[in-house]
Amino acid sequence: MFDSIIQKDKELLIFLNNLGSEQWDSFWLLITNQFSWTPLFLFIFYLIFKTFGLKKGGFVIVSLxxxxxxxxxxxxxxxxxxxxxxxxxxxxxxxxxxxxxNPQSFSFISGHATTSTFFSVFMILLLREKYKYIYLILLFPFVFAYSRLYLGVHYPIDISLGILMGVLLANGYYFLFQKVCNKLFV
Incomplete structure (x- = not known):
């Protein structure tokens, strides 16, 4: 059964990857580069300082x-x-x-999917009461993770479980973060 799942994973990747075309290649190479997302990160930092002020905002940035x-x-x-x-x-x-x-490291799980989801879900948990459109930040991990399939460097299972891991880590981290903040910023 496990072999069947792995085979279907490979088939799905081949299908998704081959949907790509040369005219879109440079776009997806840009999307997969984390530095291309700098404007989003700067905007999030702005929202953090606007919401929490300098002292607590600085703590949030260090936590990030x-x-x-x-x-x-x-x-x-x-x-x-x-x-x-x-x-x-x-x-x-x-x-x-x-x-x-052609990255040479291993594939399972996707670091792009895990970390971008972790970051985005954590930001939603922090900012959801103040900004109702913060949920749009979920576009970031989904587009970022899809770029890895487009480029043929991750399997769909790597991406899916990376996203799941990011959600779990974000919720756990948020719980710990709240406990620390309640002690530091009473």
Whole structure:
């Protein structure tokens, strides 16, 4: 059964990846680059300082740095434990994919999907009472994660479980964050 799931995962990736075309390649290469999202991050930082002020806002920013660092290292631990080849390195399917870059690290789970979802859900939990449109930030992890399928560097399961992991981590981190904030900023 597990082999069947893995095979369907590969087939779905091949299908999704081959929907791409050269005219869109530069767009998706831009989307997958985390630095391309700098305006979004600056806007979020603005909302944080506007909502929480300088002192607590600074604490939130430091917490975000810890969040991203933890998420990245946690994902790397999983990748190095599971050791699933990236699709672009899988001899069984690499010739069937359009791939525009060739990362050599392992595939499971997607760091892009995990960290962007973790960040976005955490921001929603922090800012939802003040900004009703903050939920639009969920477009970020979905578009960011899809770029990894388009580029042929992750499987759909890597992306799906990365998103799930991001949601779980964000909720846990938010719970801890609230406890710390209640003690520091009474």
């Amino acid at each position: 740095i810890v969040l991203v660092t933890f998420s990245d290292q946690f994902v790397n631990l999983i990748k190095d434990s599971v050791e699933r080849l990236r699709p672009n390195n899988d001899p069984e399917i690499q010739h069937l994919l359009r791939h525009l870059n």
